[in-house]
Amino acid sequence: xxxxxxxxxxxxxxLACVAEAATEKPGNVTPxxxxxxxxxxxxxxxxxxxxxxxxxAGEASVGQTILRAVRATRALVETNTNLGxxxxxxxxxxxxxxAGDEGDLRAALQGVLRGLDREDARDAYAAIRxxxxxxxxxxxxxxxxxxxxxxxxxxxxxxxxxxxxxxxxYCTDYAITFTCGLPALTAAWSAGxxxxxxxxxxxxxxxxxxxxxxxxxxxxxxAAERVSHRAAEVLAAQAGGAEVLDVELARFDAELRDxxxxxxxxxxxDLVCAALFVFLISRGAPRELSPSAERW
Numbered sequence: 001x002x003x004x005x006x007x008x009x010x011x012x013x014x015l016a017c018v019a020e021a022a023t024e025k026p027g028n029v030t031p032x033x034x035x036x037x038x039x040x041x042x043x044x045x046x047x048x049x050x051x052x053x054x055x056x057a058g059e060a061s062v063g064q065t066i067l068r069a070v071r072a073t074r075a076l077v078e079t080n081t082n083l084g085x086x087x088x089x090x091x092x093x094x095x096x097x098x099a100g101d102e103g104d105l106r107a108a109l110q111g112v113l114r115g116l117d118r119e120d121a122r123d124a125y126a127a128i129r130x131x132x133x134x135x136x137x138x139x140x141x142x143x144x145x146x147x148x149x150x151x152x153x154x155x156x157x158x159x160x161x162x163x164x165x166x167x168x169x170y171c172t173d174y175a176i177t178f179t180c181g182l183p184a185l186t187a188a189w190s191a192g193x194x195x196x197x198x199x200x201x202x203x204x205x206x207x208x209x210x211x212x213x214x215x216x217x218x219x220x221x222x223a224a225e226r227v228s229h230r231a232a233e234v235l236a237a238q239a240g241g242a243e244v245l246d247v248e249l250a251r252f253d254a255e256l257r258d259x260x261x262x263x264x265x266x267x268x269x270d271l272v273c274a275a276l277f278v279f280l281i282s283r284g285a286p287r288e289l290s291p292s293a294e295r296w
Contacts, residue, residue, distance in 0.1 A: 004281055009093050010055030016276035017047035017085060020269055023199040026234075026249060027227075027256030027264050035261050038079045046081040049073045054089060058097025062116060063123030063153060065090040070127035083131040084166050084270030087124070088177075089277055091116075091170070096281050105278065110173050113154055120153035134218075165213045165267050174274065181206050181275025189279075194295045203265075203272050208232040212265040219262055227263060230255065 004012070021043035024030045031040045053060075053069035060068070069086040095109035125147070149156065153170075160167035169176060184205040188198035208231040211224035230252055237248040256263040 003099060004096055006055040006058065008281070009057055009097060010051035012277055012280040013054035013089055013093060014047050014051045016089070016273050016280055017050065017082065018044065019195055019199055019276055020273040021047065023196040023203070025200060025203045025269065026253035027261075028266070028269050036259070038077070038081055042077045042079065042081050045076045046073045049076050050082065050086060054093045057090065057093035061120055061123070062090045062094055062112065063120030065093065067123040067127045070131050074130055080131040080133045083128065083133050084267060085273045086127070087166050088169060088270055088274040092174070092274060092277055105282065106173060106178055113170055113173065116153040118149055118152055121149040121151060121156050122147070124153050124156075125149055163213060163217060165210060166270060169271070169274070176206065176210055176271050177274045177278060180209050181272055182278050185275055185279045196296065199272060199276065202275055203268060204231050204235050206271055207265050207268045208235055210268070210271070212268045214267040215263055215265060223263070227256070227265060
């Protein structure tokens with residue numbers, strides 16, 4: 001990859017958020033399915049809102065980028081639409097800005113993650129309090145209610161890694177993003193699929209491989225594993241052709257819908273957005289991915 005400009009960083013972040021939200025994914029908010037407290041339009045507004053913060057990621061700390069993006073989102077949207085996405089994209093955007101021409105994004109990311117400090121934790125904690133995410137528990141003395149954390153942001157993520165895949169990404173140099181989501185996107189794109197079909201493929205493959213931790217926090221690990229098993233079954237249905245796959249996708253979506261959207265694989269969607277950002281930034285957010293292009 002070549003070093004992106006601030007405009008390219010902002011564009012990649014916004015396009016990743018839009019493409020993820022615009023894809024009809026089982027159990028998520030989509031263009032045709034809303035939750036009682038948020039809509040597809042809320043996700044579009046959120047995508048627009050975060051552009052300036054990510055565009056400036058090369059000149060700001062990770063914590064500052066997180067807090068700026070969440071503040072900008074809450075100025076437009078009343079509910080939490082993108083905290084997980086913001087937490088994931090902030091280190092990636094800074095790494096992309098610092099990698100240099102032909103730089104290794106993941107190597108730069110490792111350096112960014114190792115350099116996270118208490119100031120990053122303070123700003124990230126403030127962002128989490130502002131976003132007020134659902135199913136957010138406490139972890140003893142490292143509760144996000146603390147305005148002055150006693151740990152670095154990476155240490156805080158280490159404490160949460162077993163219950164939150166976003167935190168686990170920080171502790172593994174984004175293993176899910178680089179070894180699951182990104183390869184799925186790249187393979188689907190290379191096979192000639194449109195962008196939203198690529199996103200759906202990456203979503204199903206990630207969900208099948210990694211039980212969704214938002215579901216696990218709400219309903220327990222067993223429920224999350226059952227959803228992952230169903231995602232694997234839906235993937236297998238591809239062998240039966242498009243009509244069979246469409247039936248299985250509709251059935252899976254119905255299984256994940258309830259009044260409290262407790263089976264929403266929201267963390268999986270966040271992970272796919274991170275993979276999308278890497279995919280886009282590594283390709284320079286090419287023109288063939290514009291909304292008017294055939295491959296959208």
